[in-house]
Amino acid sequence: LSGTMALHSRLFSVYVAGVRAYFGGEWSRAAELLEKSIETKQSLFRLRRQCHDDCLSAGSHALSRLGELRTGSGVRETCTSWVTDRPAECLRFCMGRSITPAGQLPVSTDIEYEFSTRNPYNFLQVTYYKLEKLRKAAAAAHTYFVANPSHLEMRNNIEKYRRMKGVTDEDFQDRELENEKHWVSVEQHEIQLFLSFMGEYFKVHSHSCRVQCEVASQPMPEDRGTDGISMSIFLYSRAALSLSLLSCRQYCVTQVATRPGRISAQEDLLPTQLEHLHIAQFKGQTAENNDKSSVDQCYFTTYTTPNYSESNGSFVSDHLFVCFLIQEIVGYVSRSLEEKKLLYFGVENLDFKFIDPDLWTPEDVVPESLRESWRGECPFSPVHRLLLVSVLLSGGVIRQVGVTIAMDDDLLNGTNRVVLDGVATEKECEKILQLAAVAASVGDGYRGRRSPHTPHETFEGLTVLRAVKLAQEGLVNQSDAQLLHELGERVRVLLHSYFRSPSALFISFTHLVCRTAVEGEQEGRLDLSHPVHVDNCLLEPETKQCWKEPPAFIHRDLSAILYLNDNFDGGELFFTNRDAKTVTAQVKPGCGRVVGFSSGPVNPHGVTAVTRGRRCALALWFTKEKLYRDMVRIMSRCSSSCSSSSGRPVSCWCRDTRVG
Ligand SMILES: O=C(O)CCC(=O)C(=O)O
């Protein structure tokens, strides 16, 4: 393979040859070629990074010149989008110096996938094992396992390597660490590591991902001339290219927030980071600055404490670094919002397709005409969106409790399952518990049956309809009934984003359920509080079939339970295999904890007996079909929001529901 051959096609052919040698049992050759493919991939990465650095400085020079132009705003906007193309042209040139044009194309997605899932290391692991190079095999196995933590076979292999002679702990190295350093410290809470993570985050973000976008959205050489096509088509296609570049960049944050080997991103990465930074910052706050807001504080410290390093040693410089990072994020967000405005302009006027990956985009960035569909079903409180925006607007102080992912598919041993913590506050749990205590009439939502699942417990249910009626009758607080809505909506927004559902998600049914152990009837109890079942089909454990037919609620797509308390015995939710016997995971309820899972046959579940006390939870089911959304909920929300004095505009639902 000659040196002038495009890096990416070299990458492809070297890797394919390596895999072929592997399957042919030619181990030395396989090792050599696989290593070469990894090296090629890394040089491609380095080259892009270097070119990007060079071009970025060239780009900012061009942008500053643009500032001198006195033009109408329309022309100015067009110019801006032209300038955003420049780095791409520069990049093409820069990379062209080193490699031939084919090499500038984005790496084919298959190969991209292979490397992003670290598959080459899986092949390498076996290869080195066959070659009896155990230390290298251990490193390859570890590198693969980092990105594929649920790969049981590799877990076993690693155990075996550990027991082998000549292999030491140091051999289990992550060979891709350099490229993915930004993930390392997330699990560790030490400030230093966290700070270095933040630094890495922006480096990786601004380099590799944005560069990929610039390369990917370049016009092909044959598209470039204006001969034969009209100027307006030419301009239109340039605008579309600029928009796809911007759109691609918007997804960078999602990409960077996705751990190796995972499909879904850590949705709240930016808000979480800001929160950490503010905590770090508060720790470093001096008494006399206490009354200043965090951002002011940053300026205060940065610009008024010249000899910081002498006065307070490393702490103050950490503090400065925190300030620097906060400003980086704030800068990043404002830049991103500017780009979003252009993108939404494209969506509104040029029929451009763009799905905003961020939950925190403030409403006013979205043009009026698009807001309704953007909002989905006009949520009351999109928590995340508020979270980040409130951070920015309030000068950086985070007041809300952060939502964290407590358990994912791996920890829950299954598919489409998640446990989130911090979704409701203690106060909110308390309010709903009180609502349940006052209002839960025996059997509501259970067609009047007092003990539908077990004679050892009594069940009280409260449906939204009943809550609203009670509120109208003045028997419960209007605001408490409203809170039921808000919590449901909060869970919907969170799960919709966590599961990255491309279609809209509607609340189909909400049920506040309390299960109370009947005293004196718990001795020797063997049954469950809720037998194993699947939410949207009838499970037949003997045949492992699940029949999608009534009386199952077949239109339910996603289930969620928001737990409200933990002062009872038993009452754990558990998942099983389709045999309804083999327990695969268990979840202990607690205030603010949400368990979410797809309602289908991959998730049979039940609840263990509640043997003391009272367990209350808000069960929610979601549907993708608009037809099955909860009309009661919508109407009640409408009537309460129409009469509410919250100042929020009374919008779509009221219009919606008056029809019919
Ligand atoms: O309360 C729980 O934890 C689960 C309830 C449940 O599975 C259901 O109501 O379908």
Ligand SMILES: [Fe+2]
């Ligand atoms: Fe269920």
